[in-house]
Amino acid sequence: MNNKKCDKCGNVNVIKRGKQGGVQRWSCKDCKHIFQSKQKTLPAKEELFCFFAFNKQTLAELTQFYHIRRKTLQDLIYSVKFKKKVHKPRDIHLSVDTTYFEDYGVTVFRDYYSQENLWFKFVDKEMLIHYQEGKLFLENLGYKILSLTSRWIYRFTHHFPLCTVPVLSLPCQESNY
Numbered sequence: 001m002n003n004k005k006c007d008k009c010g011n012v013n014v015i016k017r018g019k020q021g022g023v024q025r026w027s028c029k030d031c032k033h034i035f036q037s038k039q040k041t042l043p044a045k046e047e048l049f050c051f052f053a054f055n056k057q058t059l060a061e062l063t064q065f066y067h068i069r070r071k072t073l074q075d076l077i078y079s080v081k082f083k084k085k086v087h088k089p090r091d092i093h094l095s096v097d098t099t100y101f102e103d104y105g106v107t108v109f110r111d112y113y114s115q116e117n118l119w120f121k122f123v124d125k126e127m128l129i130h131y132q133e134g135k136l137f138l139e140n141l142g143y144k145i146l147s148l149t150s151r152w153i154y155r156f157t158h159h160f161p162l163c164t165v166p167v168l169s170l171p172c173q174e175s176n177y
Helices: 045-053 059-066 070-078 128-141
Strands: 014-020 023-028 034-040 091-100 105-111 117-123 144-149
Touching: 045 059, 045 070, 059 070, 091 117, 091 128, 105 128, 117 128, 128 144
Parallel strands: 091 144
Antiparallel strands: 014 023, 023 034, 091 105, 105 117
């Protein structure tokens, strides 16, 4: 049973009448009035998470677009359960970035060429320890980091000690230890 009311007569005796532009349409069985819900139909919470984390849309943008409360959107995004990623260790050129939203960020490690996300972590602020954690995670799985691309390249020199620092990337040097 839905809790939708007719916006003309106020009766709850309404039925769904399809969607138009992603917005649910309703029909009142009593007064025959057809109206639309102001709230757009929400995509799956996993899709909302992807809009938020990877398409870099803010909570404000998503709440305005879907006409839902910020807290409701946060609850949906935070409730996403992820399948365990199946890793295929290999030589990679790593791209690393932290994207910030209003009060937190997501640090993402991805294969530069395949654009596959290999590791991510929600963070309150950008700290080098997060980058070291991601690097160690990937190396322990068997990935070999051939190069690193990041906007903040100079911050990685201590966490990628076998690397030299040219302008835009960190090509790693071979080492005997």
